[in-house]
Amino acid sequence: QSALTQPASVSGSPGQSITISCTGTSSDVGHYDYVSWYQQHPGKAPKLMIYDVRKRPSGVSNRFSGSKSGNTASLTISGLQAEDEADYYCSSYTSSSTLVFGGGTKLTVL
Amino acid sequence: QLQLQESGPGLVKPSETLSLTCTVSGGSISSRSYYWGWIRQPPGKGLEWIGSINYSGSTYHNPSLKSRVTISVETSKNQFSLKLSSVTAADTAVYYCARDQGYNWNLAPLYYFDYWGQGTLVTVSS
Numbered sequence: 001q002s003a004l005t006q007p008a009s010v011s012g013s014p015g016q017s018i019t020i021s022c023t024g025t026s027s028d029v030g031h032y033d034y035v036s037w038y039q040q041h042p043g044k045a046p047k048l049m050i051y052d053v054r055k056r057p058s059g060v061s062n063r064f065s066g067s068k069s070g071n072t073a074s075l076t077i078s079g080l081q082a083e084d085e086a087d088y089y090c091s092s093y094t095s096s097s098t099l100v101f102g103g104g105t106k107l108t109v110l
Numbered sequence: 111q112l113q114l115q116e117s118g119p120g121l122v123k124p125s126e127t128l129s130l131t132c133t134v135s136g137g138s139i140s141s142r143s144y145y146w147g148w149i150r151q152p153p154g155k156g157l158e159w160i161g162s163i164n165y166s167g168s169t170y171h172n173p174s175l176k177s178r179v180t181i182s183v184e185t186s187k188n189q190f191s192l193k194l195s196s197v198t199a200a201d202t203a204v205y206y207c208a209r210d211q212g213y214n215w216n217l218a219p220l221y222y223f224d225y226w227g228q229g230t231l232v233t234v235s236s
Contacts (some may be wrong), residue, residue, distance in 0.1 A: 006149070034214060036222050038157070043224035045206055046149075046157065057224060061232060087158050097170060097218040104156040 004029065004057045004090055004102035011108040017078040022090030023071055028100055030071035034093035037075045040104075041086045045048060049088075050075060077107070085109040112137040114207050114227035122201075122234050132134040132207030132227060133187070140165045140185045145219040148181065148192045150203040151229075158203075162210055162219045163190055169221060190227035197234045204229040 005023040012018040015052055022029065022037075029035055035053045038046035048057050050066040053073060063084075065076045073092070090102040118130035130175040132146070137144060147162040163181045171179050180193040194201060208223035 034220065038223075040157075041234075045229055046223070047226075048222060048224050051211070051220075051222040053205060074182055091157075091159075091221060093214065093218075096173065097216060099159040099219070099221040100202075101157045101159060 001028075001094055001096065001098060001100045004100055006088075006102040007088060007104045008103070009106045009108065011110055012077075012080045013110045014080050014082065016080050017076060018080060018107065019077075020075045020088055020090075020107070022073040022075070022092075022102045024092055024100070025071055026072075027095040028092040029068065029073050030094045031095060033068065035066070035068060035073045036091050037064075037073075038055045038089045038091070039084075040089065046089065080109055082109050099107060112209065112225045114209065114225060115225045116180045116205060116207050116230040119230070120231060120233060122197055122232060123236050124198055124234055125196055128192070128197050128232055128234070130192045130205055130207075130230065130232070131189050132191070133189050134209075135188070137209075139183060139190060143212055145170075145212070146183070146190045147208050147210050147219070147221070147223060149206045149208060149223070151206070152200075152203040159221070160192065160194075160205075162221070163217060164219075199234050202232065202234045204219065204231050 037050040040046040054066040148160040209225040210223040
């Protein structure tokens with residue numbers, strides 16, 4: 001199984017919105033709504049931010065939202081804050097009942 | 111509050127077997143509601159799912175690692191374990207254990223990891 005494709009880096013200024021894309025295939029992102037997103041700060045474990053494409057776990061800010069179109073899922077962060085600077089990973093269930101992660105995107109808040 | 115803690119050797123020699131244990135506290139690994147997973151991250155690189163197991167021992171593995179991976183559960187100790195055989199330098203990584211939120215329609219894991227251990231660095235070197 002091949003990793004999902006994410007941009008290596010994105011950036012934005014405080015208060016702005018950014019979107020991170022996650023492109024898979026018809027065997028994973030395009031076929032199932034089992035897409036999730038994780039935030040990881042340096043030296044820390046990942047944190048679940050979005051599941052089922054667009055649902056937020058309790059305690060996650062509503063500035064984080066998810067969506068999907070075809071084989072591409074997206075994470076949008078609105079009202080960027082300095083604390084949002086981190087690495088973000090998408091993941092998807094696959095037709096083999098396994099999990100595949102994206103390569104990760106480094107978000108820089110300018 | 112659920113907590114997970116990885117334990118095991120931080121240094122493993124090439125060709126040997128890496129063995130890690132995840133101890134769960136604040137909750138029961140015997141719960142039928144969850145799967146439990148292993149994820150790793152090589153230094154400076156991205157996340158890689160290794161495999162997942164539930165209370166009854168039902169397992170799912172990353173196809174790229176499947177021939178070398180054994181995941182087991184010991185409910186009496188509230189632990190689950192990972193063994194990775196024939197390791198090379200490419201297996202050097204931070205290894206995380208995590209709780210998976212549950213099952214999908216196919217009784218396979220959801221792969222939504224909501225609680226994580228702090229991670230443990232395993233270095234493969236002679």
